[in-house]
Amino acid sequence: MTVTAARSTVSPARESVTMTVGEFLLRRIREAGVSHAFGVPGDYNLELLQQLEDTGTLEWIGTCNELNASYAADGYARLNGLAALIVTNAVGALSAINGVAGSYAEHVPVICICGSIPLRSMERGLGMHHTMSDGTWDRFLSAYAQVTAAQARLTPYNAVTEIDRLITTAWREKLPVYLELPSDIAYLDIEVPAAPLVLEEPPSDPERLRSCTAAIASRLSAAKSPAILVDSDAGRFGAAGEIMRLAEKAQVPVAVVATAMAVIDETFPHYLGLYNGKASQPHVREAIETSDCLLSIGYRPNDLTTGDFTGSLPADTIRARGHSVDVGADNYQAVTLTEVLRGVTEAVPQVTNRSTPRFAPPAAAVGARGDGSAKLTQAAYWQAIQDYIRAGDVLVADGGTSYASAGLHLPPDCTFVSQLIWGSIGYSVGSLLGTLTAAPDRRHLLFVGDGSFQLTAQEVSTILRHDYKPVIFLINNGGYLIERCYLGKTSRFNDVANWAYADLPKVFRPDTTARSFVVKTVADLEKALRAPNDTLIFIESIMDPFDAPTAVIESGNNGADIDYGPRGPQHRDNLLLRPAT
Numbered sequence: 001m002t003v004t005a006a007r008s009t010v011s012p013a014r015e016s017v018t019m020t021v022g023e024f025l026l027r028r029i030r031e032a033g034v035s036h037a038f039g040v041p042g043d044y045n046l047e048l049l050q051q052l053e054d055t056g057t058l059e060w061i062g063t064c065n066e067l068n069a070s071y072a073a074d075g076y077a078r079l080n081g082l083a084a085l086i087v088t089n090a091v092g093a094l095s096a097i098n099g100v101a102g103s104y105a106e107h108v109p110v111i112c113i114c115g116s117i118p119l120r121s122m123e124r125g126l127g128m129h130h131t132m133s134d135g136t137w138d139r140f141l142s143a144y145a146q147v148t149a150a151q152a153r154l155t156p157y158n159a160v161t162e163i164d165r166l167i168t169t170a171w172r173e174k175l176p177v178y179l180e181l182p183s184d185i186a187y188l189d190i191e192v193p194a195a196p197l198v199l200e201e202p203p204s205d206p207e208r209l210r211s212c213t214a215a216i217a218s219r220l221s222a223a224k225s226p227a228i229l230v231d232s233d234a235g236r237f238g239a240a241g242e243i244m245r246l247a248e249k250a251q252v253p254v255a256v257v258a259t260a261m262a263v264i265d266e267t268f269p270h271y272l273g274l275y276n277g278k279a280s281q282p283h284v285r286e287a288i289e290t291s292d293c294l295l296s297i298g299y300r301p302n303d304l305t306t307g308d309f310t311g312s313l314p315a316d317t318i319r320a321r322g323h324s325v326d327v328g329a330d331n332y333q334a335v336t337l338t339e340v341l342r343g344v345t346e347a348v349p350q351v352t353n354r355s356t357p358r359f360a361p362p363a364a365a366v367g368a369r370g371d372g373s374a375k376l377t378q379a380a381y382w383q384a385i386q387d388y389i390r391a392g393d394v395l396v397a398d399g400g401t402s403y404a405s406a407g408l409h410l411p412p413d414c415t416f417v418s419q420l421i422w423g424s425i426g427y428s429v430g431s432l433l434g435t436l437t438a439a440p441d442r443r444h445l446l447f448v449g450d451g452s453f454q455l456t457a458q459e460v461s462t463i464l465r466h467d468y469k470p471v472i473f474l475i476n477n478g479g480y481l482i483e484r485c486y487l488g489k490t491s492r493f494n495d496v497a498n499w500a501y502a503d504l505p506k507v508f509r510p511d512t513t514a515r516s517f518v519v520k521t522v523a524d525l526e527k528a529l530r531a532p533n534d535t536l537i538f539i540e541s542i543m544d545p546f547d548a549p550t551a552v553i554e555s556g557n558n559g560a561d562i563d564y565g566p567r568g569p570q571h572r573d574n575l576l577l578r579p580a581t
């Protein structure tokens, strides 16, 4: 791959070079550590894609639609730290906006580049295709202002400052940004800095850092029952290693919330388990809620991280975030998370007389394998998959009962990718394309239901096109089972059309070597799991439409009470799937 070369000579005094706007944008993205871009071409971005192809700065991963591209960029960013998405004006941008909003909710840094109508058309108020044809052009940038941390429309005069501002904002804040590149400026020459873009955390304010680490260290050292509660930002800000070093030295148990699955290695001796309010294992709940010094890292309370608001953290919880910390009445700004944790670890004494109870996955997460010839049940399914998981796997989980994969006990170095807060079904299939592209040497496992798969299924074709070799676990239970636990146990709106799912690899790539299995019994599943991982493996498991893990049923039933209130229809007989009694 040739990295973009500037065409003119360096002028030493100003250390700048002449480059086109488009080539500079691509160069900066590459310098920010991104090697691929996902998206769909359109006439307003073709000129940028031509630059991308001519220079080889980034590798283009064309997708079937922009929604899938936005999910792919999100998955890529979770593993790579940053991603690029290229769409066309309005029609592409609005198809992608659901995924980009999801990246915002989940704190994932994606640079969304929209090839937009020419500046010439804006200045003259021309009604253009892919607009409302009324001479306006601001609507889509305004829409993106709701779902991104920063936005810009490039001109030849602001391109240098705006490109760096947006890329740096995405990386520092771990949030998506939106950048419009009008199609008539990509080939214009501008003066740009010769030096590469360097992405690094701003150093903390020394006094604030000293005071903050001293305040935390003194609370921790005096505590009898300290604990750490970890949310997803710990992973996004690269703080997992520092958290474990602190926990090791001060012998502090560490719990995670559902949005931070696998951020802390479950085999770490101070790993306590999953905290989720009332739904936690009792010892986890007690360790967190009665701690005399709870340090929370990026914790965002919501229905999924509080056991439907049944949890309550100690009032004096220390709340650390990416760039600020609350300790008691004091708020510390200009302190970066990893520096704070490092400082606290240095300041606390080594503790030797405290231990964390050995982590054991909750019993519900492990089912009985059962008789090989018996019809496949959810319990047997997850038990067989539990035995299949190995160190270093990337697990990508969709909504529905496939989210029960979050209950699997993970060996070291696994990554768990899901869009739990935003919860847009179909996310996992697009995201899988992104995780595979970011880490092609790891084994990737997709857990998806028939209903979710139908939203984004065609992206399996892109996965096959690039010869990726994931294992796709699809549960075919004839519909939206998790929704049956909220409402409409037998209602037709929760049924989906039955597809020949396992035949799709052949449809999407006629010369495929993919191995497909339709599994109905435990023995069938075990046979499928023995297939070597030298090609894509597609395992369609046929299950009963009402067979759901108890935890999923209970959370659906609770959700119905919150969603529909005391006068809601969920109280009528047989309208919800209830736990077996």
Ligand SMILES: Cc1ncc(C[n+]2csc(CCOP(=O)(O)OP(=O)(O)O)c2C)c(N)n1
Binding pocket: 399, 400, 401, 402, 423, 424, 425, 448, 449, 450, 451, 452, 453, 475, 477, 479, 480, 481, 482, 483
């Ligand atoms: C884009 C979007 N549309 C609708 C929903 C509502 N929804 C959440 S889960 C779900 C059903 C998932 O069904 P499936 O993937 O078949 O999983 P199952 O529970 O049947 O295993 C639906 C429709 C959503 N979360 N996102």
Ligand SMILES: [Mg+2]
Binding pocket: 400, 449, 450, 451, 452, 475, 476, 477, 478, 479, 480, 481
């Ligand atoms: Mg289903």
